Amino acid sequence: MELPEDCLRCGACCFSAAIRYVPVTGADWSRLGRDAEHLAHFIGNRAYMKMTDHHCAALELRAVSEGGCTYFCTIYAHRPQVCRDLERASPQCAGERHVKPSLATVPRDSSSTILNA
Numbered sequence: 001m002e003l004p005e006d007c008l009r010c011g012a013c014c015f016s017a018a019i020r021y022v023p024v025t026g027a028d029w030s031r032l033g034r035d036a037e038h039l040a041h042f043i044g045n046r047a048y049m050k051m052t053d054h055h056c057a058a059l060e061l062r063a064v065s066e067g068g069c070t071y072f073c074t075i076y077a078h079r080p081q082v083c084r085d086l087e088r089a090s091p092q093c094a095g096e097r098h099v100k101p102s103l104a105t106v107p108r109d110s111s112s113t114i115l116n117a
């Protein structure tokens, strides 16, 4: 699948139906600062980013005039390590786009797509 022109037009790696999708380490929690309290939570004895409508709670979908939307990480500078480690155009990035291909090509309707990746 073709690499989108930038990550703002993709967002695939920020979507999942899994509630334990984005682990938050102790260092991540510290880096998030006050954002940790409303964007992350503990499940059992481990912390994760909260998930909303099958995407990370830190992801903001912004409508664009030409249609569709952009996928904006509101905590980009402070995002968890697992997000930092996922390199654009890497095999992992390709895998994300492969299992969630609709994100790069169509506007999101959070009620229309169930993601299990």
Ligand code: SF4
Pocket: 004, 006, 007, 008, 010, 011, 012, 013, 014, 086, 087, 088, 089, 093, 094, 096, 097
């Ligand atoms: S899957 Fe790849 S291209 Fe898409 S947002 Fe993530 S890093 Fe960017």
Ligand code: SF4
Pocket: 013, 014, 022, 049, 056, 057, 058, 059, 060, 072, 073, 074, 075, 076, 079, 080, 083
């Ligand atoms: S923290 Fe940002 S980059 Fe990581 S999954 Fe959430 S929205 Fe995506």
